[in-house]
Amino acid sequence: MSAPQLVVHRDKELMAQAAAARLITRIVDAQAARGSASVVLTGGRNGNGLLAALGSAPARDAVDWSRLDLWWGDERFLPEGDPERNVTQAREALLDSVPLDPARVHAMPASDGPYGNDVEAAAAAYAAELAAAAGPEDHGPVPAFDVLMLGVGPDTHVASLFPELPAVRETERTVVGVRGAPKPPPTRVSLTLPAIRAAREVWLLAAGEDKAKAAAIALSGAGEVQAPAAGAYGRSRTLWLLDAAAASELPRGLYPPASA
Numbered sequence: 001m002s003a004p005q006l007v008v009h010r011d012k013e014l015m016a017q018a019a020a021a022r023l024i025t026r027i028v029d030a031q032a033a034r035g036s037a038s039v040v041l042t043g044g045r046n047g048n049g050l051l052a053a054l055g056s057a058p059a060r061d062a063v064d065w066s067r068l069d070l071w072w073g074d075e076r077f078l079p080e081g082d083p084e085r086n087v088t089q090a091r092e093a094l095l096d097s098v099p100l101d102p103a104r105v106h107a108m109p110a111s112d113g114p115y116g117n118d119v120e121a122a123a124a125a126y127a128a129e130l131a132a133a134a135g136p137e138d139h140g141p142v143p144a145f146d147v148l149m150l151g152v153g154p155d156t157h158v159a160s161l162f163p164e165l166p167a168v169r170e171t172e173r174t175v176v177g178v179r180g181a182p183k184p185p186p187t188r189v190s191l192t193l194p195a196i197r198a199a200r201e202v203w204l205l206a207a208g209e210d211k212a213k214a215a216a217i218a219l220s221g222a223g224e225v226q227a228p229a230a231g232a233y234g235r236s237r238t239l240w241l242l243d244a245a246a247a248s249e250l251p252r253g254l255y256p257p258a259s260a
């Protein structure tokens with residue numbers, strides 16, 4: 001487990017631009033070191049803001065888009081092309097405007113796809129796709145993603161792991177179906193905490209006043225069942241990327257870092 005590091009930007013626009021620049025560097029470095037890179041995308045306002053910023057970043061063409069695997073941390077279980085699906089929003093924000101290899105864009109199944117309305121079957125299929133992509137050098141049935149991004153919800157949810165729901169307690173499966181989510185739509189597919197923790201780097205995105213309480217709770221020692229964001233960490237790095245509004249209720253001493 002890597003202890004959280006915090007970076008606080010002036011506002012959400014700057015946070016999105018800085019995070020996009022950071023992501024470009026991380027992808028380019030991974031491609032230079034291993035030939036390809038793998039990134040897990042998040043839905044929500046902050047995740048889509050980052051993708052839009054990436055689309056207009058001056059260095060965006062430094063990325064070899066054809067050697068990038070994209071996965072999702074969660075998906076709203078809705079028909080293909082529904083405007084509320086995370087993949088639909090990501091396509092609009094960035095993916096449709098860069099030369100990705102379609103075989104490397106691993107969207108989660110839709111509710112009108114091959115598994116129909118069976119969310120557990122859809123989750124199992126995504127788990128199998130992840131397992132097939134994991135190599136011997138990885139630490140289990142999911143690839144060691146280079147960067148896994150998570151938007152933090154105002155209730156501290158990450159991916160579709162909501163406080164106190166069964167999905168956040170999952171310790172075996174890597175992907176689960178979620179029913180009864182308090183944020184619409186109620187039916188979702190989500191990576192679990194064990195799958196999230198297989199990532200090399202986990203970046204939690206929190207911008208806006210409505211994220212201030214969630215950030216303060218998750219970073220103050222809350223348990224992961226009550227505050228799922230507290231249980232999201234990477235193997236080598238856990239990075240909280242915040243704006244000043246989201247950082248406004250952090251406990252004293254947490255940010256700016258206490259001097260020695």
Ligand SMILES: O=C1O[C@H](COP(=O)(O)O)[C@@H](O)[C@H](O)[C@H]1O
Pocket residue numbers: 042043044045046047073074075076086150151152153154157158159160183
């Ligand atoms: O529903 C979801 O919400 C969260 C956070 O969204 P935000 O708009 O409050 O930033 C997101 O992380 C998740 O992927 C998404 O499905």
